[in-house]
Amino acid sequence: MSGYLRDVALLTRKDVLLELRARDAVPALLLFVVSALVVFHFALPADAAELAAKGMLWVAILFTALLGLGRAFQAERQQSMLDGLLLAPCDRSAIWLAKTLATIVFLGVAELVALPAFALFFSALDWETVAGIALANLGICAVGTLVAAMALASRARELLLPLLFLPLAIPIVVGGVGASVADDGGRYLGFLALYDAVFAIISWASFEYVVTE
Amino acid sequence: MWSRNNAVPALAAAAGLLVCASIALIFFWIPEDADQGISQKIFYFHVPIALTAYACFGWGALKAFLHLWRRPPGADLESYVAIHQGVIFGALTLITGSIWARASWGVWWAWSSEQLVLFLVLFLFYSAYFMLRFSVEPGPARANLCAVYALFGVVLIPISFLAIRLANDFIHPTVFTSQGPQMAGSMFFTFCVAWAAILTLAAALYHIELAGKRLDVSLRELRERLA
Numbered sequence: 001m002s003g004y005l006r007d008v009a010l011l012t013r014k015d016v017l018l019e020l021r022a023r024d025a026v027p028a029l030l031l032f033v034v035s036a037l038v039v040f041h042f043a044l045p046a047d048a049a050e051l052a053a054k055g056m057l058w059v060a061i062l063f064t065a066l067l068g069l070g071r072a073f074q075a076e077r078q079q080s081m082l083d084g085l086l087l088a089p090c091d092r093s094a095i096w097l098a099k100t101l102a103t104i105v106f107l108g109v110a111e112l113v114a115l116p117a118f119a120l121f122f123s124a125l126d127w128e129t130v131a132g133i134a135l136a137n138l139g140i141c142a143v144g145t146l147v148a149a150m151a152l153a154s155r156a157r158e159l160l161l162p163l164l165f166l167p168l169a170i171p172i173v174v175g176g177v178g179a180s181v182a183d184d185g186g187r188y189l190g191f192l193a194l195y196d197a198v199f200a201i202i203s204w205a206s207f208e209y210v211v212t213e
Numbered sequence: 214m215w216s217r218n219n220a221v222p223a224l225a226a227a228a229g230l231l232v233c234a235s236i237a238l239i240f241f242w243i244p245e246d247a248d249q250g251i252s253q254k255i256f257y258f259h260v261p262i263a264l265t266a267y268a269c270f271g272w273g274a275l276k277a278f279l280h281l282w283r284r285p286p287g288a289d290l291e292s293y294v295a296i297h298q299g300v301i302f303g304a305l306t307l308i309t310g311s312i313w314a315r316a317s318w319g320v321w322w323a324w325s326s327e328q329l330v331l332f333l334v335l336f337l338f339y340s341a342y343f344m345l346r347f348s349v350e351p352g353p354a355r356a357n358l359c360a361v362y363a364l365f366g367v368v369l370i371p372i373s374f375l376a377i378r379l380a381n382d383f384i385h386p387t388v389f390t391s392q393g394p395q396m397a398g399s400m401f402f403t404f405c406v407a408w409a410a411i412l413t414l415a416a417a418l419y420h421i422e423l424a425g426k427r428l429d430v431s432l433r434e435l436r437e438r439l440a
Contacts, residue, residue: 143365146361150345150358150361150362151345153349153354153355153358154345154348154349154358155348155349156344156348160341160344160345160348163340163341163344164341164344164345164362166337167334167335167337167338167341167369168338168365168369170334170373170376171369171372171373171375171376174376174377174379174380175376175379178379178380187379188379191375191376191379194372194375195372198368198372199365199368199372202364202365202368206281206361206364209281209357209358209360209361210357210358210361212357213352213353213354213357
């Protein structure tokens with residue numbers, strides 16, 4: 001098992017290093033999420049409720065994640081690096097886990113900027129929202145990485161990813177918005193944790209079938 | 214002579230008989246609902262169609278699981294055909310549900326109706342399944358991708374149901390509770406006949422479509438051998 005964890009750590013490190021050197025994804029995500037918040041300010045009527053803005057925050061996060069996920073396998077696509085990874089003597093699910101962790105890191109960095117920006121532009125955030133976002137990141141990245149690998153195999157790559165991902169993300173939005181706006185946010189946080197557990201397990205178990213024949 | 218070739222016509226005939234019987238029961242035997250009048254009768258179509266759609270999605274996921282586990286030849290095609298039938302019955306659920314909502318609540322669409330919202334989510338999900346399937350080259354890789362996505366679908370059903378219930382108050386009339394169905398005996402009998410009719414119909418359509426698709430595959434193989 002320690003060998004498995006070492007593989008995961010190495011593969012995650014590879015993705016983070018690539019990002020640190022090339023700076024492909026994170027600056028784009030940052031810019032996108034802040035632009036989205038500004039657009040939402042103008043999309044909401046001036047006297048719109050605070051609750052509506054919180055819903056918009058979740059839309060911004062979901063679409064930012066989608067943008068990041070679309071690029072998740074960018075490096076692997078070029079020079080058929082994915083085949084190289086698959087030939088490496090490690091469990092295939094380690095590739096999924098490492099990619100998921102790297103995507104969580106990138107999305108988390110974007111949110112580190114987006115959440116203060118949201119607090120500045122719209123309204124203060126409570127701990128339930130922040131906890132909801134942390135839990136949602138797990139679910140979004142776990143499912144999203146698997147779906148991105150699926151979309152990679154198709155002709156209509158960028159087009160397909162949102163179509164495959166959004167129906168799966170609806171429960172995350174329900175849980176996240178519920179945690180932000182409902183009085184008993186704990187119930188919704190519990191639901192998000194359930195979603196994360198269920199979908200992380202089936203993504204972990206099925207990744208091998210997505211990348212092999 | 215009884216052979217495999219006769220099984221599908223027999224199934225189709227049984228489906229036709231059951232559908233006729235259920236229509237006769239629904240419109241001529243059971244009394245009208247005191248509250249909703251004749252519009253309540255759509256319940257005997259809407260709910261069996263919805264349950265049949267679930268059965269199709271479940272069957273498709275089962276075949277997908279079998280494909281990933283044991284890889285029997287044809288499981289991929291069977292999974293696809295089952296999901297195709299599921300989407301057809303899912304679309305019918307949306308249509309009948311919408312008509313029922315219009316008749317009893319005066320609106321064509323009600324976000325408060327959990328069953329309808331769930332079917333909309335599932336409809337979007339399984340439509341994406343077709344997008345995935347038709348944008349990947351046929352072969353073992355596509356079979357795997359589709360099987361994994363079909364498995365996600367069967368997990369998404371309860372999770373989405375829970376999510377929609379969390380997002381909503383419960384407005385849809387609860388006919389089935391933990392104490393069993395809350396219906397008179399005649400209504401329950403009619404409901405069961407209607408459900409059996411729609412299930413048989415789905416099974417017949419499934420086998421007919423499967424036969425057609427298998428024919429397509431063997432025709433393509435023959436053409437490739439000739440070319």
